Amino acid sequence: MPADARATAVELERYWKTVVDTIQEGVMIVDTRGTIVSVNKAFEALTGYGAGEIVGRPCTTLNCNSCEVVRERDPCGCHWCLLFRRGELSRQRCVLMRRDGTYLHVLKNASILRDARGEVLGAVETMTDITELIEKESRIEAFRRQLRSQEAFHGIVGASAPMQRVFDMMTNAARSEAPVLILGESGTGKELVARGIHELGPRRRRPYVKVNCAALNEALLESELFGHVKGAFTGAWQTRKGRFEAAAGGDIFLDEIGDLPPSTQVKLLRVLEEKVIERVGDNRPIHVDVRIISATHRDLAAMVRRGEFREDLYYRINVIPVHVPPLRERPGDIPLLAETFFRRIQLKSDGRLEGIGGAAMELLMRYPWPGNVRELKSAFEYAAVTARGPFLQPEDFPPDIVRWGRGRGAAAAGPADRRALERRELVEALRRAGGSRTRAARLLGVSRVTVWNRMKRYGVSDADL
Numbered sequence: 187m188p189a190d191a192r193a194t195a196v197e198l199e200r201y202w203k204t205v206v207d208t209i210q211e212g213v214m215i216v217d218t219r220g221t222i223v224s225v226n227k228a229f230e231a232l233t234g235y236g237a238g239e240i241v242g243r244p245c246t247t248l249n250c251n252s253c254e255v256v257r258e259r260d261p262c263g264c265h266w267c268l269l270f271r272r273g274e275l276s277r278q279r280c281v282l283m284r285r286d287g288t289y290l291h292v293l294k295n296a297s298i299l300r301d302a303r304g305e306v307l308g309a310v311e312t313m314t315d316i317t318e319l320i321e322k323e324s325r326i327e328a329f330r331r332q333l334r335s336q337e338a339f340h341g342i343v344g345a346s347a348p349m350q351r352v353f354d355m356m357t358n359a360a361r362s363e364a365p366v367l368i369l370g371e372s373g374t375g376k377e378l379v380a381r382g383i384h385e386l387g388p389r390r391r392r393p394y395v396k397v398n399c400a401a402l403n404e405a406l407l408e409s410e411l412f413g414h415v416k417g418a419f420t421g422a423w424q425t426r427k428g429r430f431e432a433a434a435g436g437d438i439f440l441d442e443i444g445d446l447p448p449s450t451q452v453k454l455l456r457v458l459e460e461k462v463i464e465r466v467g468d469n470r471p472i473h474v475d476v477r478i479i480s481a482t483h484r485d486l487a488a489m490v491r492r493g494e495f496r497e498d499l500y501y502r503i504n505v506i507p508v509h510v511p512p513l514r515e516r517p518g519d520i521p522l523l524a525e526t527f528f529r530r531i532q533l534k535s536d537g538r539l540e541g542i543g544g545a546a547m548e549l550l551m552r553y554p555w556p557g558n559v560r561e562l563k564s565a566f567e568y569a570a571v572t573a574r575g576p577f578l579q580p581e582d583f584p585p586d587i588v589r590w591g592r593g594r595g596a597a598a599a600g601p602a603d604r605r606a607l608e609r610r611e612l613v614e615a616l617r618r619a620g621g622s623r624t625r626a627a628r629l630l631g632v633s634r635v636t637v638w639n640r641m642k643r644y645g646v647s648d649a650d651l
């Protein structure tokens with residue numbers, strides 16, 4: 187280092203050393219040639235370089251990806267770094283290389299230093315470690331990506347293995363023309379599944395007509411399904427097409443088929459066997475080309491055994507059964523569904539709501555959800571009204587859920603047991619997946635990032651498998 191540069195360095199050193207050694211940000215001072223003149227303790231900790239070895243070396247040693255330098259240095263040997271031309275740099279994100287070759291994400295501020303006469307002495311740079319922020323951002327981005335792609339299928343949110351099987355079944359059912367029967371408890375999403383099958387199939391550009399078989403009495407239901415002719419019954423002022431005719435070329439979704447009255451069961455059987463309908467009050471057969479998708483939350487097989495549902499019709503409608511599992515059998519989907527419903531209420535909250543608190547999420551994960559996804563969705567609609575703080579708390583959810591949490595929930599496994607259980611499940615899933623994080627994530631019904639995080643949290647490595 188030339189003598190005049192050394193003198194400058196000593197001068198600068200006196201001003202800042204004591205102060206900057208106490209702060210969290212890394213600080214580095216360079217002279218006009220870009221030679222590092224001084225660094226503080228935080229700089230040493232961040233970069234791994236001791237002051238003794240880095241002082242006197244060029245700042246390019248740090249390999250900063252955002253530094254802009256002029257290729258040809260000025261003859262005077264200065265102003266080769268664009269910072270000296272601009273005067274300062276504010277909140278620049280960049281990546282440096284540590285002494286051990288690993289990368290460090292920092293937020294950099296820089297400014298040139300002048301002496302009393304206005305002569306440029308050098309520059310000072312501060313750097314804040316933003317590795318954690320970058321990791322968080324990438325986790326959020328991964329979460330967003332997954333939500334957009336594989337975790338929602340035709341509007342059906344679910345990444346668990348049971349839901350992936352439902353999605354596979356839907357795809358297969360859509361390719362066939364055979365009748366589909368969707369079975370599952372109330373609120374599990376059967377209606378979404380039916381619509382998804384329609385959207386996936388070759389009839390997607392033709393009508394999709396939904397009829398709720400439980401909503402109408404026998405006479406009205408028959409007229410609704412098959413239509414009627416003028417004068418067929420009191421009040422039948424004119425001839426009206428039924429829903430089967432309206433669905434021509436498309437799909438008809440018969441919801442709550444377990445509630446179909448016996449006489450309508452016979453008529454539906456005829457539609458399936460002969461592909462014809464008769465309007466009420468008329469015996470002329472009308473050909474219909476409609477694929478039937480039906481659904482029920484009832485145990486149809488048991489109803490057949492009890493003689494409440496026709497066996498021949500049961501076999502006709504049940505060519506492709508699709509079972510939609512209750513929410514309690516796929517707890518891995520709860521955080522994903524909760525986030526989805528939370529975002530919906532958040533959009534309407536004028537920025538009032540920021541997230542789901544940890545205790546609330548824990549309660550949602552443990553609650554057995556007898557009303558399935560519908561109940562979870564309504565729980566968020568309820569919380570939207572009652573929430574007091576920006577983060578949802580257990581008390582913000584409906585009283586039944588809160589009471590359950592205080593009662594049985596409190597008696598359930600403690601946090602330590604849960605951690606042990608979660609670790610065991612993780613190791614087991616990774617073993618079954620042959621070490622693949624992606625497959626283990628599918629088995630557990632969580633995202634790949636969550637698998638990584640849990641591996642880190644529980645200290646699980648490939649050696650444990």
Ligand SMILES: Nc1ncnc2c1ncn2[C@@H]1O[C@H](COP(=O)(O)OP(=O)(O)OP(=O)(O)O)[C@@H](O)[C@H]1O
Pocket residue numbers: 341342343344370371372373374375376377378379441482483523559560563
């Ligand atoms: N996997 C899911 N992803 C997103 N929303 C869902 C999901 N499952 C259900 N829902 C929502 O929950 C509510 C109930 O779903 P749906 O009506 O499809 O249930 P269902 O099984 O047909 O119930 P029911 O037997 O009572 O008719 C709807 O608002 C639906 O949008």
